[in-house]
Amino acid sequence: MDETFTTLEFRDEKLYLIDQRALPTEVSYIACATYEDIEFAIRDMIVRGAPAIGATAAYGVYLAAKQCTTETDFRKACQFIALARPTAVNLGWAVNRMVNVYDQNKQLSRTQLLQALLAEAHTIREEDIQTNKKMGEIGTTVIAQNATILTHCNTGALATAGWGTALGVIKTAFYEGKNIFVYADETRPRFQGARLTAWELKQANIPSKLIPDSAAATLIRDGKIDLVILGGDRVAANGDVANKLGTFALSVICKAYGVPFYSAVPISTIDFSIPDGSAIPIEERDASEVTHIQGVQVAPTDMEVFNPAFDVTPHQNITGIITEKGIIYPPFKENIAKLKQ
Amino acid sequence: MDETFTTLEFRDEKLYLIDQRALPTEVSYIACATYEDIEFAIRDMIVRGAPAIGATAAYGVYLAAKQCTTETDFRKACQFIALARPTAVNLGWAVNRMVNVYDQNKQLSRTQLLQALLAEAHTIREEDIQTNKKMGEIGTTVIAQNATILTHCNTGALATAGWGTALGVIKTAFYEGKNIFVYADETRPRFQGARLTAWELKQANIPSKLIPDSAAATLIRDGKIDLVILGGDRVAANGDVANKLGTFALSVICKAYGVPFYSAVPISTIDFSIPDGSAIPIEERDASEVTHIQGVQVAPTDMEVFNPAFDVTPHQNITGIITEKGIIYPPFKENIAKLKQ
Numbered sequence: 001m002d003e004t005f006t007t008l009e010f011r012d013e014k015l016y017l018i019d020q021r022a023l024p025t026e027v028s029y030i031a032c033a034t035y036e037d038i039e040f041a042i043r044d045m046i047v048r049g050a051p052a053i054g055a056t057a058a059y060g061v062y063l064a065a066k067q068c069t070t071e072t073d074f075r076k077a078c079q080f081i082a083l084a085r086p087t088a089v090n091l092g093w094a095v096n097r098m099v100n101v102y103d104q105n106k107q108l109s110r111t112q113l114l115q116a117l118l119a120e121a122h123t124i125r126e127e128d129i130q131t132n133k134k135m136g137e138i139g140t141t142v143i144a145q146n147a148t149i150l151t152h153c154n155t156g157a158l159a160t161a162g163w164g165t166a167l168g169v170i171k172t173a174f175y176e177g178k179n180i181f182v183y184a185d186e187t188r189p190r191f192q193g194a195r196l197t198a199w200e201l202k203q204a205n206i207p208s209k210l211i212p213d214s215a216a217a218t219l220i221r222d223g224k225i226d227l228v229i230l231g232g233d234r235v236a237a238n239g240d241v242a243n244k245l246g247t248f249a250l251s252v253i254c255k256a257y258g259v260p261f262y263s264a265v266p267i268s269t270i271d272f273s274i275p276d277g278s279a280i281p282i283e284e285r286d287a288s289e290v291t292h293i294q295g296v297q298v299a300p301t302d303m304e305v306f307n308p309a310f311d312v313t314p315h316q317n318i319t320g321i322i323t324e325k326g327i328i329y330p331p332f333k334e335n336i337a338k339l340k341q
Numbered sequence: 342m343d344e345t346f347t348t349l350e351f352r353d354e355k356l357y358l359i360d361q362r363a364l365p366t367e368v369s370y371i372a373c374a375t376y377e378d379i380e381f382a383i384r385d386m387i388v389r390g391a392p393a394i395g396a397t398a399a400y401g402v403y404l405a406a407k408q409c410t411t412e413t414d415f416r417k418a419c420q421f422i423a424l425a426r427p428t429a430v431n432l433g434w435a436v437n438r439m440v441n442v443y444d445q446n447k448q449l450s451r452t453q454l455l456q457a458l459l460a461e462a463h464t465i466r467e468e469d470i471q472t473n474k475k476m477g478e479i480g481t482t483v484i485a486q487n488a489t490i491l492t493h494c495n496t497g498a499l500a501t502a503g504w505g506t507a508l509g510v511i512k513t514a515f516y517e518g519k520n521i522f523v524y525a526d527e528t529r530p531r532f533q534g535a536r537l538t539a540w541e542l543k544q545a546n547i548p549s550k551l552i553p554d555s556a557a558a559t560l561i562r563d564g565k566i567d568l569v570i571l572g573g574d575r576v577a578a579n580g581d582v583a584n585k586l587g588t589f590a591l592s593v594i595c596k597a598y599g600v601p602f603y604s605a606v607p608i609s610t611i612d613f614s615i616p617d618g619s620a621i622p623i624e625e626r627d628a629s630e631v632t633h634i635q636g637v638q639v640a641p642t643d644m645e646v647f648n649p650a651f652d653v654t655p656h657q658n659i660t661g662i663i664t665e666k667g668i669i670y671p672p673f674k675e676n677i678a679k680l681k682q
Contacts (some may be wrong), residue, residue, distance in 0.1 A: 024640065024642075151538060186631060186639075188529055188553045194640040198640050198641050200352045209647045210632070210644050210646045211647045212529045212587075214586045214587030215647055215648070215652075217590035217593065217652065219587075221589070232517070245555045249590055249594060256596075269478070290551060290552070291535070293639065295637075296636075296637050297366050298527075298536055301365075302543075303535075303549075305550060306552045306556055307552070307553065308556055311556075311559045312559075
């Protein structure tokens with residue numbers, strides 16, 4: 001019950017990230033030696049997945065503290081990292097947590113301050129893995145023996161510091177000995193399901209099939225899916241979930257056909273400051289993600305494109321939100337508020 | 342108000358087909374000189390779209406009659422063509438219509454028989470264009486001034502002998518002077534929306550944007566789509582519509598958010614012999630359509646895939662079916678039965 005690869009690891013003063021753009025055909029690592037490298041890695045999706053972005057950003061703040069000679073420059077660098085992508089709340093959450101450690105320790109020597117920051121980044125990474133394992137233990141209770149599960153995007157070890165959120169729950173059920181079958185949505189336009197989830201499922205030997213996103217609806221209607229489990233990039237205080245484009249459509253189909261629909265997220269993905277999903281900023285990405293696939297052109301030159309990276313699923317369509325502190329059920333607003341206390 | 346390209350044209354004893362696999366980066370034609378060429382062109386999707394397949398198959402039957410020295414061989418060849426793809430009813434419909442002409446004229450000289458068959462194939466092609474134009478005139482009545490329309494897959498000149506079904510309706514509205522905007526689903530896995538519809542929309546200068554299939558749901562929920570118009574590959578006697586994968590999911594979202602949902606098909610796409618959608622054979626295509634894009638690998642080697650080419654939309658989710666004889670509204674079973682008479 002362990003990974004056969006390391007998602008992100010800090011050694012020799014560099015953050016080594018598995019290059020998720022090159023998977024599944026190539027397993028390669030990229031070393032980030034500066035906070036600018038970190039920002040690029042997040043923005044260009046060398047690393048993606050809300051918790052993985054958080055842990056990566058934490059090391060970015062440590063590198064920023066090392067590089068910057070003034071506090072003003074350091075704060076600018078932190079802001080730069082925090083703005084690499086807008087939707088996942090874990091990015092800002094991790095940067096803020098690191099900046100708090102900076103503020104608490106800035107009276108110390110530079111060496112001590114840097115030590116404190118690096119220790120905090122390590123803690124964020126380690127906590128994420130432990131949080132995921134805990135979510136797995138809690139989440140597996142909703143997976144019955146012989147269940148067929150549909151998932152979307154990638155929420156595995158690659159999306160986190162290790163193990164995974166939704167895919168972590170699925171892996172926990174599998175390693176416990178449950179006989180399960182997984183359908184993985186390919187997840188256009190970036191193919192995180194085809195490239196990353198399918199790869200992780202193969203690595204773990206979990207029986208599974210890859211499907212075009214549009215095939216999910218027929219499987220759900222025909223009773224071939226027992227439950228959907230996917231991740232989340234930002235959960236609002238009322239339980240609305242911003243997650244990878246395609247999540248919302250799945251939730252409508254599941255609701256129409258009575259199939260349970262779970263989002264698995266660490267508490268750090270809940271944004272208590274945002275009342276509902278309408279306030280979550282939705283990143284629009286470049287047209288080339290839709291018109292080209294690894295350099296292959298699939299649409300006419302200059303075709304205009306609408307390419308939102310995420311969508312918002314209303315809490316009414318969600319059966320439960322699996323966290324490391326238990327499964328949140330409706331009424332979400334009340335039950336999420338309790339977690340804040 | 343005319344095409345800037347020819348979809349399929351018979352001359353010098355060959356059927357010239359625009360190679361839809363090469364679009365939009367290359368506009369090239371493939372010449373089919375034998376019925377085996379025709380069968381391959383349909384199966385490999387050099388030509389696709391239910392009406393285009395029908396017209397192509399008609400010329401295939403003519404070529405079969407030319408090639409075969411015995412009636413038995415001819416009937417075998419016709420069967421071979423008819424089985425090239427299972428879902429679109431127009432394929433069997435066109436082959437049957439041609440075989441009827443064969444049966445009615447087989448007592449004539451070989452030259453006269455071949456003349457009759459070629460004339461019938463020309464008629465099927467020409468009728469299809471006229472049918473599409475008529476559907477355009479009828480269908481444009483559901484498109485209001487300033488409408489934003491969502492469409493799926495390709496239903497334009499490329500999917501027919503010319504002009505188009507659903508996209509023909511949209512083009513009619515545009516050429517009438519209506520100010521419209523079109524969102525085109527990219528339509529995984531074969532990208533007919535990205536490669537073909539986007540190309541036709543650009544050719545016609547219709548204001549439009551391409552979207553990943555999963556982006557449609559948010560646009561529909563947010564009130565940004567006034568209506569959906571798409572095609573159909575086989576309509577059952579109760580109004581259930583088999584169409585390109587992704588249609589069913591769209592219909593559920595439209596129903597949930599009260600957006601009108603139209604299928605535009607010629608009467609030849611209605612299969613009066615099939616009581617409902619559950620009896621429509623759904624083609625499953627090769628895994629490589631999902632795992633590779635023009636040779637680029639996007640999924641792990643040997644990943645298993647479920648790749649149905651079509652899905653079935655229940656008539657309860659359909660606002661109306663636009664045909665060359667008028668728009669069919671509920672109750673569909675009764676109103677479709679009237680058309681048969």
